[in-house]
Amino acid sequence: MSDEKYFQNITTRERAIFEGAITMGALFHQFVGTPVDRDTAPSLEKAMEQSLTLQPCINSVEVKIDRETLENAGNEYQYLSLTGDMLDVKVTSEFEGVKVVVRMHYIEELQYPLMYVEEVDSSDH
Amino acid sequence: MSDEKYFQNITTRERAIFEGAITMGALFHQFVGTPVDRDTAPSLEKAMEQSLTLQPCINSVEVKIDRETLENAGNEYQYLSLTGDMLDVKVTSEFEGVKVVVRMHYIEELQYPLMYVEEVDSSDH
Amino acid sequence: MSDEKYFQNITTRERAIFEGAITMGALFHQFVGTPVDRDTAPSLEKAMEQSLTLQPCINSVEVKIDRETLENAGNEYQYLSLTGDMLDVKVTSEFEGVKVVVRMHYIEELQYPLMYVEEVDSSDH
Amino acid sequence: MSDEKYFQNITTRERAIFEGAITMGALFHQFVGTPVDRDTAPSLEKAMEQSLTLQPCINSVEVKIDRETLENAGNEYQYLSLTGDMLDVKVTSEFEGVKVVVRMHYIEELQYPLMYVEEVDSSDH
Numbered sequence: 001m002s003d004e005k006y007f008q009n010i011t012t013r014e015r016a017i018f019e020g021a022i023t024m025g026a027l028f029h030q031f032v033g034t035p036v037d038r039d040t041a042p043s044l045e046k047a048m049e050q051s052l053t054l055q056p057c058i059n060s061v062e063v064k065i066d067r068e069t070l071e072n073a074g075n076e077y078q079y080l081s082l083t084g085d086m087l088d089v090k091v092t093s094e095f096e097g098v099k100v101v102v103r104m105h106y107i108e109e110l111q112y113p114l115m116y117v118e119e120v121d122s123s124d125h
Numbered sequence: 126m127s128d129e130k131y132f133q134n135i136t137t138r139e140r141a142i143f144e145g146a147i148t149m150g151a152l153f154h155q156f157v158g159t160p161v162d163r164d165t166a167p168s169l170e171k172a173m174e175q176s177l178t179l180q181p182c183i184n185s186v187e188v189k190i191d192r193e194t195l196e197n198a199g200n201e202y203q204y205l206s207l208t209g210d211m212l213d214v215k216v217t218s219e220f221e222g223v224k225v226v227v228r229m230h231y232i233e234e235l236q237y238p239l240m241y242v243e244e245v246d247s248s249d250h
Numbered sequence: 251m252s253d254e255k256y257f258q259n260i261t262t263r264e265r266a267i268f269e270g271a272i273t274m275g276a277l278f279h280q281f282v283g284t285p286v287d288r289d290t291a292p293s294l295e296k297a298m299e300q301s302l303t304l305q306p307c308i309n310s311v312e313v314k315i316d317r318e319t320l321e322n323a324g325n326e327y328q329y330l331s332l333t334g335d336m337l338d339v340k341v342t343s344e345f346e347g348v349k350v351v352v353r354m355h356y357i358e359e360l361q362y363p364l365m366y367v368e369e370v371d372s373s374d375h
Numbered sequence: 376m377s378d379e380k381y382f383q384n385i386t387t388r389e390r391a392i393f394e395g396a397i398t399m400g401a402l403f404h405q406f407v408g409t410p411v412d413r414d415t416a417p418s419l420e421k422a423m424e425q426s427l428t429l430q431p432c433i434n435s436v437e438v439k440i441d442r443e444t445l446e447n448a449g450n451e452y453q454y455l456s457l458t459g460d461m462l463d464v465k466v467t468s469e470f471e472g473v474k475v476v477v478r479m480h481y482i483e484e485l486q487y488p489l490m491y492v493e494e495v496d497s498s499d500h
Contacts, residue, residue, distance in 0.1 A: 003232075006241040014142050014242070017135065018227075021143045022240055025150030026410075032331065033282035034405055040425040047422030050415040054454040077362060079429040081282065084331055102143075107128075112327060115147055116131040117139070151285075157408035157456065159280055165300040172297030175290040179329040202487060204304040206407065206459055237452060253482075256491040264392050264492070267385065268477075271393045272490055275400030357378075365397055366381040367389070 003056075012096045017117060019057035020093035020102035024115050027052045027061070027091070028084055028104070036086075037079040041065045044082070048089075057093045064088040084113035098122040128181075137221045142242060144182035145218035145227035149240050152177050152186070152216070153209055153229070161211075162204040166190045169207070173214075182218045189213040209238035223247040253306075262346045267367060269307035270343035270352035274365050277302045277311070277341070278334055278354070286336075287329040291315045294332070298339075307343045314338040334363035348372040378431075387471045392492060394432035395468035395477035399490050402427045402436070402466070403459055403479070411461075412454040416440045419457070423464075432468045439463040459488035473497040 007015055031048055045063040052061045066086045073080045080086075088105040103118040132140055156173055170188040177186045191211040198205045205211075213230040228243040257265055277298060286294055295313045302311045316336045323330045330336075338355040353368040382390055402423060411419055420438045427436045441461045448455045455461075463480040478493040 003235055003239055003241070006232075006239060009245060010142065010242050014139055017139050017143050018146045018242060021146035022150035025147035025152075026154040027150075029151040029153075029155040029283050030406075030409055033279050033334075034422075035401075035426045035429040037429055040422075040429060043418070043422045043425045047409075047415075047418045050418045051410045054410040054412055054415060054452075056452060077429075077431060081334055083333065084283075107131075110128055114128055114131060116128070117135050117143060120134060154408050155281075155284055158404050158459075159297075160276075160301045160304040162304055165297075165304060168293070168297045168300045172284075172290075172293045175293045176285045179285040179287055179290060179327075181327060202304075202306060208458065209408075209456055253485055253489055253491070256482075256489060259495060260392065260492050264389055267389050267393050268396045268492060271396035272400035275397035275402075276404040277400075279401040279403075279405040357381075360378055364378055364381060366378070367385050367393060370384060 012098050013100075013120060013122065016057065016093045016095040016098045016100040017102075017120070019055070019095065020091050020100045020117070021115070023052050023055045023058050023061070023091045023093065024089065024102045024104055026055065027063075027089060028087070032082055032084060034082045035079050036065060036070065036082050037073065038067060038070045041067065041070060052091070057095050059092040059094050059099070061092070062090040087113060090118070137223050138225075138245060138247065141182065141218045141220040141223045141225040142227075142245070144180070144220065145216050145225045145242075146240070148177050148180045148183050148186070148216045148218065149214065149227045149229055151180065152188075152214060153212070157207055157209060159207045160204050161190060161195065161207050162198065163192060163195045166192065166195060177216070182220050184217040184219050184224070186217070187215045212238060215243070262348050263350075263370060263372065266307065266343045266345040266348045266350040267352075267370070269305070269345065270341050270350045270367075271365070273302050273305045273308050273311070273341045273343065274339065274352045274354055276305065277313075277339060278337070282332055282334060284332045285329050286315060286320065286332050287323065288317060288320045291317065291320060302341070307345050309342045309344050309349070311342070312340045337363060340368070387473050388475075388495060388497065391432065391468045391470040391473045391475040392477075392495070394430070394470065395466050395475045395492075396490070398427050398430045398433050398436070398466045398468065399464065399477045399479055401430065402438075402464060403462070407457055407459060409457045410454050411440060411445065411457050412448065413442060413445045415454075416442065416445060427466070432470050434467040434469050434474070436467070437465045462488060465493070
């Protein structure tokens with residue numbers, strides 16, 4: 001059984017963009033709020049990467065949680081709740097040879113962790 | 126300050142698809158797990174719709190939580206944790222006149238709540 | 251079928267505290283990350299209240315999202331991701347006549363949204 | 376700066392129960408919905424354990440995601456969204472020498488993943 005009949009109305013490029021974007025939105029809203037400090041950041045990054053790579057058409061996911069923010073946690077409890085501002089994420093999706101990199105990171109001038117298409121590569125074709 | 130320089134490498138259509146897809150992924154992973162029954166489903170649907178409509182380029186979000194599933198909650202506590210299988214969602218995104226409807230609903234033959242592009246409409250242009 | 255055999259080893263007071271605490275932890279981690287602005291805050295508050303009131307032994311949930319923080323959203327997109335620091339929540343749990351109020355709000359001197367037991371009331375007994 | 380003034384009205388035992396319960400509610404609602412299969416289950420378990428152990432008064436967290444359920448994923452995409460029914464979790468909290476084990480696992484006769492206090496141990500005192 002296949003899902004291809006649901007994707008007749010979009011191009012190969014659009015499909016790759018679509019799947020990368022879903023995964024980025026999913027990652028943000030699944031994991032924001034998780035308690036994190038310097039020692040636990042590596043296991044959280046790994047779980048975020050591995051779990052989101054399972055989604056359709058996803059080749060790889062790279063997650064970096066900003067260590068500087070974690071070190072400066074000024075509260076009594078020495079850990080923070082994960083926020084979008086601490087994240088730098090690259091999701092690489094691929095559909096029929098078209099690779100797309102969707103990126104999210106905090107953009108100073110927008111004061112916002114922006115999600116955008118960093119790269120579209122169909123050079124192999 | 127504007128984000129347009131980050132979107133130079135994709136088309137208007139692709140941008141609309143990109144933003145609709147992010148919002149669908151976000152909706153699923155933000156709200157799955159929420160306790161819900163027949164009486165609380167309307168307020169949860171409304172909150173999901175209003176909060177996700179805030180995201181960039183989103184015109185509207187329609188959420189239907191399956192009432193039949195909720196009625197059949199067989200456990201002691203008479204409510205369920207929201208799952209993707211109970212959801213039928215339409216996200217309408219728009220960028221520079223191109224409207225896209227991203228849909229998610231459970232597809233029997235895939236045994237999976239599929240997210241796909243239901244409609245791309247640039248007829249106004 | 252009943253769950254009472256699982257709660258033989260704790261007192262009535264402890265059970266009320268236990269259930270209130272679960273619900274507070276649940277509320278925080280379910281909804282943190284949700285997009286919110288001044289216009290959508292009321293529907294989000296209502297959904298949070300209604301959905302968490304479904305949990306075992308919960309009488310009521312009151313949620314206030316700080317409007318001042320929302321008004322000061324300085325970014326391009328005019329909305330924020332919900333954080334614990336914006337929340338003031340009261341969860342009232344009750345078990346066999348013992349009422350407990352679990353509260354969470356941002357405590358300036360701790361720089362942290364603290365969850366604690368604000369009230370235990372078994373005066374009716 | 377300390378939070379102890381907020382906990383004057385509950386006993387040592389109640390405090391340990393309170394903190395264990397918060398962490399169990401948090402764990403469930405943070406991670407339910409995460410994509411998971413047999414290969415990614417170990418990294419997800421580890422991240423859940425490490426991140427929730429950061430919370431106040433938590434000694435350890437043990438998470439087991441049911442492998443049998445993951446193997447039987449019948450859909451096209453070969454992974455599932457994490458649900459409460461797949462989880463067996465032990466949270467050990469401790470406050471001033473009183474240790475509490477809060478447990479959650481699926482109870483067949485309740486058709487529900489029940490959270491309860493499995494053990495209260497103040498034998499060291």
